Every structure is written in structure tokens, then in C-alpha cells.
Amino acid sequence: MAVIRVTLPSVAGRSYDVVCGTGLVDGVGRHLRSAGARRGVVVCDAALEATHGRATVESLAAADVPCSMMLVPPGEASKSVAAAARLWDAFAHDGVDRTTHVVAVGGGVVGDLTGFVAATFMRGLPFWQVPTTLVAQVDSSVGGKTGVNLEAGKNLVGAFWQPLGVFADVDTLASLPRREFVSGLAEVVKYGMILDAGFFQWLEDRADDVLARDPAAVTHVVTRSVELKARVVEADERETSGARAALNYGHTFGHAYEAVAGYGRLLHGEAVSIGMARAARLAEALGRIPEDIVTRQDRLLRRLGLPTSPTVLQPTPGPAELLEVMTRDKKTVGGVPRFVLPDRIGSVALVDGVPSHLVLRILALAE
Amino acid sequence: MAVIRVTLPSVAGRSYDVVCGTGLVDGVGRHLRSAGARRGVVVCDAALEATHGRATVESLAAADVPCSMMLVPPGEASKSVAAAARLWDAFAHDGVDRTTHVVAVGGGVVGDLTGFVAATFMRGLPFWQVPTTLVAQVDSSVGGKTGVNLEAGKNLVGAFWQPLGVFADVDTLASLPRREFVSGLAEVVKYGMILDAGFFQWLEDRADDVLARDPAAVTHVVTRSVELKARVVEADERETSGARAALNYGHTFGHAYEAVAGYGRLLHGEAVSIGMARAARLAEALGRIPEDIVTRQDRLLRRLGLPTSPTVLQPTPGPAELLEVMTRDKKTVGGVPRFVLPDRIGSVALVDGVPSHLVLRILALAE
Numbered sequence: 020m021a022v023i024r025v026t027l028p029s030v031a032g033r034s035y036d037v038v039c040g041t042g043l044v045d046g047v048g049r050h051l052r053s054a055g056a057r058r059g060v061v062v063c064d065a066a067l068e069a070t071h072g073r074a075t076v077e078s079l080a081a082a083d084v085p086c087s088m089m090l091v092p093p094g095e096a097s098k099s100v101a102a103a104a105r106l107w108d109a110f111a112h113d114g115v116d117r118t119t120h121v122v123a124v125g126g127g128v129v130g131d132l133t134g135f136v137a138a139t140f141m142r143g144l145p146f147w148q149v150p151t152t153l154v155a156q157v158d159s160s161v162g163g164k165t166g167v168n169l170e171a172g173k174n175l176v177g178a179f180w181q182p183l184g185v186f187a188d189v190d191t192l193a194s195l196p197r198r199e200f201v202s203g204l205a206e207v208v209k210y211g212m213i214l215d216a217g218f219f220q221w222l223e224d225r226a227d228d229v230l231a232r233d234p235a236a237v238t239h240v241v242t243r244s245v246e247l248k249a250r251v252v253e254a255d256e257r258e259t260s261g262a263r264a265a266l267n268y269g270h271t272f273g274h275a276y277e278a279v280a281g282y283g284r285l286l287h288g289e290a291v292s293i294g295m296a297r298a299a300r301l302a303e304a305l306g307r308i309p310e311d312i313v314t315r316q317d318r319l320l321r322r323l324g325l326p327t328s329p330t331v332l333q334p335t336p337g338p339a340e341l342l343e344v345m346t347r348d349k350k351t352v353g354g355v356p357r358f359v360l361p362d363r364i365g366s367v368a369l370v371d372g373v374p375s376h377l378v379l380r381i382l383a384l385a386e
Numbered sequence: 387m388a389v390i391r392v393t394l395p396s397v398a399g400r401s402y403d404v405v406c407g408t409g410l411v412d413g414v415g416r417h418l419r420s421a422g423a424r425r426g427v428v429v430c431d432a433a434l435e436a437t438h439g440r441a442t443v444e445s446l447a448a449a450d451v452p453c454s455m456m457l458v459p460p461g462e463a464s465k466s467v468a469a470a471a472r473l474w475d476a477f478a479h480d481g482v483d484r485t486t487h488v489v490a491v492g493g494g495v496v497g498d499l500t501g502f503v504a505a506t507f508m509r510g511l512p513f514w515q516v517p518t519t520l521v522a523q524v525d526s527s528v529g530g531k532t533g534v535n536l537e538a539g540k541n542l543v544g545a546f547w548q549p550l551g552v553f554a555d556v557d558t559l560a561s562l563p564r565r566e567f568v569s570g571l572a573e574v575v576k577y578g579m580i581l582d583a584g585f586f587q588w589l590e591d592r593a594d595d596v597l598a599r600d601p602a603a604v605t606h607v608v609t610r611s612v613e614l615k616a617r618v619v620e621a622d623e624r625e626t627s628g629a630r631a632a633l634n635y636g637h638t639f640g641h642a643y644e645a646v647a648g649y650g651r652l653l654h655g656e657a658v659s660i661g662m663a664r665a666a667r668l669a670e671a672l673g674r675i676p677e678d679i680v681t682r683q684d685r686l687l688r689r690l691g692l693p694t695s696p697t698v699l700q701p702t703p704g705p706a707e708l709l710e711v712m713t714r715d716k717k718t719v720g721g722v723p724r725f726v727l728p729d730r731i732g733s734v735a736l737v738d739g740v741p742s743h744l745v746l747r748i749l750a751l752a753e
Contacts (some may be wrong), residue, residue, distance in 0.1 A: 172478060
């Protein structure tokens with residue numbers, strides 16, 4: 020078991036722990052109790068009701084924290100204003116008050132939705148996360164970003180709302196569908212590329228153990244990823260200094276593929292994987308890195324079962340359409356996309372002013 | 387013109403000004419420009435479109451801050467999740483981004499709704515207030531509380547979101563219906579009672595000028611009220627230390643009368659006025675204050691045109707029903723209402739454990 024403390028300079032005295040390891044769900048109630056919870060509400064992915072939902076409720080009950088459970092239908096459609104409105108009403112009818120602790124059990128959709136509802140019900144309730152997917156454990160549950168989608172775009176409504184604690188129990192990953200587990204590994208490779216060459220190398224060495232979901236290997240994957248993300252979040256909690264931008268490596272290209280393919284056809288991690296492959300090619304074209312770094316990253320991604328080319332999509336989206344989506348991204352500066360590009364393995368920089376014709380050339384690559 | 391700086395210790399380096407006086411709307415654009423705004427969106431009470439809405443838009447245009455205007459139907463029904471959802475969608479379709487400054491023009495409903503939408507669109511946009519009612523100028527626009535109602539209760543969904551600046555232009559009060567202006571004076575008397583005996587005395591001396599809406603008198607009313615509220619908010623931004631509870635003087639009784647009468651039959655300030663009269667009676671019954679303080683407060687409230695007895699409601703609500711509403715209030719402790727009660731003019735204390743039979747006796751008073 021590893022404990023990573025996240026310290027937030029902007030909120031006086033506020034820090035919290037992300038606990039990574041096995042057998043953690045049983046201890047959730049004890050932690051809530053230590054934090055003074057007298058009552059809880061567990062918001063759970065409906066597909067996990069009988070497993071992790073039930074286990075969380077029992078853990079709270081055993082620690083003398085009575086609670087109710089509310090279910091959220093699985094899938095991205097639950098990350099909506101309508102789903103938030105249903106939870107707000109359910110909270111009100113259940114008598115949730117400012118002393119009630121909210122626990123999210125599920126993947127990124129449930130965590131982001133529940134965090135937003137916790138941030139806004141009675142102007143903010145204490146909030147805990149039990150992420151049950153790899154991508155939620157290594158990415159969305161750490162950093163305090165919560166929110167829902169609008170029809171006009173993803174994550175357009177939300178709040179920064181930090182949890183009191185996160186329990187990344189790798190046991191919950193054992194039953195994940197392989198494609199979903201693999202998709203989460205894209206963000207893991209990203210942390211190696213942007214911050215930690217040693218971790219990248221470790222992933223190359225232990226790819227087979229990771230894919231076999233060896234508990235010790237998966238615990239290391241989650242722990243190191245959370246440590247790296249926590250350092251970035253601490254440096255730039257509200258995305259103001261620019262440090263947090265590094266986390267978008269692979270995402271400028273990735274979001275475009277995701278949007279053009281139609282949300283749901285590519286998993287987020289698959290799109291990020293293709294996006295990282297393209298970003299590395301762009302860095303090479305700009306003379307920032309030699310070709311062998313592109314190749315090494317491609318090789319690791321493919322060994323982990325991730326796509327590195329948009330040819331998995333048929334028909335393959337056209338460069339002009341992709342570029343248009345990229346220039347509409349909310350992180351553009353004056354309509355020109357910004358790219359996070361590698362300098363070497365373990366280091367990236369924010370690059371403005373990349374000529375459109377070069378971006379189009381990368382988007383048109385056939386492999 | 388008076389400028390009151392509100393300093394928020396919890397948010398590093400964040401402070402903002404509340405400007406009180408006449409002729410302020412014309413300067414709004416200049417302030418936004420100084421704060422770096424390159425684009426604005428004005429959210430305005432539809433009833434004020436042609437007056438203060440138009441003036442605000444022109445002020446921004448004159449300062450080279452292009453903006454759109456969005457209208458909110460007047461009335462409490464606009465303080466809803468549905469109205470927030472309409473604004474979120476409108477922001478998205480209008481291309482509002484993180485550099486867009488949001489300006490609320492209207493009373494408490496528009497300010498609370500717009501503040502909540504600004505707090506949550508893209509996880510937070512810069513926000514300004516142009517309050518156009520007395521109650522919004524002296525109360526709701528200062529303090530950072532934003533939010534909307536649910537069917538189950540008022541203000542159940544919201545966020546703490548501080549503005550970059552507030553322009554309390556007393557010129558906008560000249561056209562307020564008399565009943566609405568008078569209702570706002572209840573919160574003004576409250577500030578005197580809870581914090582400032584000298585201000586209470588000033589209100590007694592200048593009641594006629596205030597009622598005649600003499601600009602200098604009204605400017606003093608707004609300025610002193612904002613100063614007093616700002617000190618409380620600075621001491622307890624997120625309602626955690628207890629200092630902010632003093633602002634609820636008159637509100638425990640008041641909310642009950644408001645709810646039992648049916649929202650809309652009593653204006654908020656009218657309910658608070660009756661609530662303060664009852665709270666003073668309760669303080670007297672508990673031996674905390676002599677009767678002459680009760681009388682002096684009643685006399686000032688009535689001179690300002692405010693009710694001090696629920697007999698304005700026919701039928702007068704029954705004590706048992708009122709008590710039940712009070713015990714459901716979100717500020718109860720273990721189901722027992724807490725009362726903010728005066729010790730003298732200018733000072734209040736938070737009182738727990740008041741016996742129910744005593745509360746019922748006060749609720750049953752015939753005058």
C-alpha cells in the first residue's frame with residue numbers, strides 16, 4: 020500500500036491522501052469516520068451496485084457511518100446536467116446536509132459527476148473517491164477537476180473540488196474489460212513521456228506483468244502515475260501557471276480524433292495514444308526530437324495493446340476536418356492550437372505557433 | 387462615491403472592490419478593461435434590458451470590450467437549475483471562453499443565478515455584479531454566495547464564487563417599486579442591530595430621508611451596510627467559523643413565515659422584519675434584553691414601512707406549523723433551531739437549546 024499526499028497551496032491547510040494498493044475498499048468507512056463523518060451517501064455506477072457499491076456501503080456501516088446508496092446509469096450519458104439535477108433532487112429528498120460525506124464509486128463519469136454535485140449541493144459537501152477503472156485511478160480522480168458535459172462540448176460545466184481522500188484499490192481493476200484496462204495505460208505512458216524517463220523504462224521492462232495485471236505491477240503503475248500527477252496538480256491547481264498543460268500531451272490530437280470519430284467509437288485512452296504518436300511525429304518534424312524517440316514510444320504503446328495510428332478508424336478522418344476541430348479546442352490561443360511536445364523521454368514543452376501546413380502533414384500520415 | 391475593499395484570506399491575493407454611489411454604470415466597462423477583459427457577456431433581468439442592461443453594454447463597448455447580452459425572465463422562477471442550464475447552453479453557443487468576463491445586471495435572482503453559472507462554466511469565469519435592487523446592493527451581491535433553488539428548497543445548489551468587483555449604483559434604485567425598496571431596508575436595520583448601534587441611531591434620525599430616497603442618504607445606507615457585511619464575510623468567507631451566522635438574525639423566524647405563507651406572498655425583507663421582531667421578543671423572554679430594545683427596533687421597522695407582526699398574513703400561520711418548518715431549516719443542530727439573538731443594539735449571539743415551548747409562545751403572540 021502506498022500513500023501519496025497531495026498538498027494544495029491555494030487552500031489554506033488543505034491536503035489529502037491518495038491511497039493505492041489492494042484490499043482498500045473495506046477501509047473506506049474507517050477513514051470517513053476518522054474525518055468526522057456521521058453520515059454518508061454513496062453514489063455508485065449502477066453496474067457496480069452488487070460489488071464495489073455494496074462493499075463500500077458495508078464498510079461505512081461497519082464504521083458506524085449510516086449511508087444511503089444512489090445509482091448512476093453506466094456510460095458517458097450520465098455525465099450530464101440532467102444526471103446532476105437528478106442527484107441534487109435525490110440529495111434533497113434524502114435529507115443530505117452539510118455534514119454528510121459523499122463517496123463516488125465508479126470510473127471517471129461517476130467521479131466527475133458526483134464531484135460536481137458534491138461541490139455544488141449546499142455550496143459544497145465533503146467528498147471522497149473510490150475510482151474503479153485504471154483511467155480514473157491514474158488520472159481523473161486526482162486533481163480536483165469535476166464536471167459534466169453539455170451538448171455543445173465535454174466538461175463545459177464544472178468546478179474545482181478537491182476530495183478529502185481517494186482510495187485507488189487495484190483489486191477493482193481485475194474485472195475490467197481488457198480494452199478498458201489497456202485504454203487506461205495510455206495515460207500511464209503519458210506520465211513517463213512528460214515527466215519520468217525511469218518510469219517509461221520500467222514500463223518497457225514490465226509490460227507483460229502490467230498486461231497480466233500482476234497486482235504488484237499494477238500497484239506500481241497506479242502509485243507512480245498518481246505521484247507524478249499529484250506533483251503537477253500541486254504546482255498548478257487551477258490550471259493557471261501552465262504547468263498543468265503538460266498533462267495535455269497527446270490530447271490536442273487525441274481530442275480531435277475522438278470528436279471526429281464520434282464519442283464512444285474510440286476510448287479516451289485510445290485517442291490519447293494515437294495523439295501521442297502524432298505529437299511525437301510533429302516534434303520530430305520540428306527537429307525537437309530524433310526519430311528513435313518516436314519509434315520507442317510507438318513500440319511501447321503497441322506492446323501494451325494501444326493504437327498508434329488512426330487507421331483503426333474506417334473511414335480514416337480527413338486532415339482538414341481534424342484541424343478544424345483542433346482550432347475550436349478551448350485551449351487554443353487566438354484560434355491556433357498549442358501543442359505539448361517532447362524534448363526527450365521524460366520532458367515536454369508547450370509549443371505555440373506551429374504552422375498549419377505542418378499539422379496537416381502530420382494528420383495526413385498514412386501509418 | 388465610496389469604495390469598500392473586500393479581502394479574502396482564504397484565496398491567496400484575492401480582494402475586490404464594492405463601489406457605492408451614483409452614476410457608476412457608465413464606468414463598468416472601464417473597470418473591466420483595466421482588469422484585462424477582452425470580451426464580456428452581460429446577463430440582465432429582461433425587465434431592465436432597455437435601461438441598465440443597455441447602459442452596461444454601451445459602457446463595455448465604449449471601453450472596447452465587445453459583449454453580448456443575455457436576458458433572464460424577472461422573478462424567483464429564474465433562480466432554477468433550468469435557467470442555469472439555459473445560460474450554460476447560451477454561453478457555449480456564444481463561444482464564451484475562459485477569458486470572457488461575465489456581468490450580472492439585476493437583483494438578487496439574476497446575481498445569484500449568473501454568479502453560479504459564472505462559477506461553473508468551464509470551471510469558473512471572471513464575474514462582476516451590477517446590483518439594481520436595494521437588497522442586492524446591501525446583501526446578496528456581497529459575500530460570494532451564488533446559487534439556485536430546487537423544488538425541495540431555496541439555495542440548495544450553488545457555489546462560493548467571489549466577483550472581481552461590484553458596482554452598487556444607487557441611481558438604479560430610483561425606479562424601484564416602493565414595496566421592494568422598503569423590503570430591502572429590513573436587511574439594513576439588521577446590520578445596525580447585529581453590528582453597529584451608531585448606524586441604527588443614524589437610521590432612526592434619517593428615516594425620512596431614506597424613505598424619500600435622498601441620494602446622499604441612500605448612498606450612506608448602502609455604503610455602511612456593505613462595509614458591515616464585508617467585515618463579516620472577510621472573517622468567515624465559507625460560513626465555517628460561525629461569524630457569518632450573525633447575518634441570519636431575523637432569518638430563522640423569517641424563513642418560516644416566508645415558507646408557510648408561500649414564497650412570493652411576503653417579500654424576503656418583510657419576512658426578515660417580522661423575524662427580527664420575533665427574535666427580539668424571544669431574547670426578551672430569555673432575559674437577554676430589556677423590553678425597550680424590542681420597542682425601539684419595532685418602532686424603526688414600522689417607521690420604515692416594514693411589518694413587525696405576521697397579522698399582515700390572513701390567515702395568520704399557526705405556531706405548530708411554523709415550528710415544524712424551523713426545525714427542518716438547514717441550519718438546525720440535531721433538529722433544534724439555532725437563534726441569533728440580540729444582547730443589545732449592535733451585538734448578537736448564537737443561542738442553542740432554546741426550549742420549544744418558549745418558541746411556540748413567541749410564535750403565538752397576537753401582535
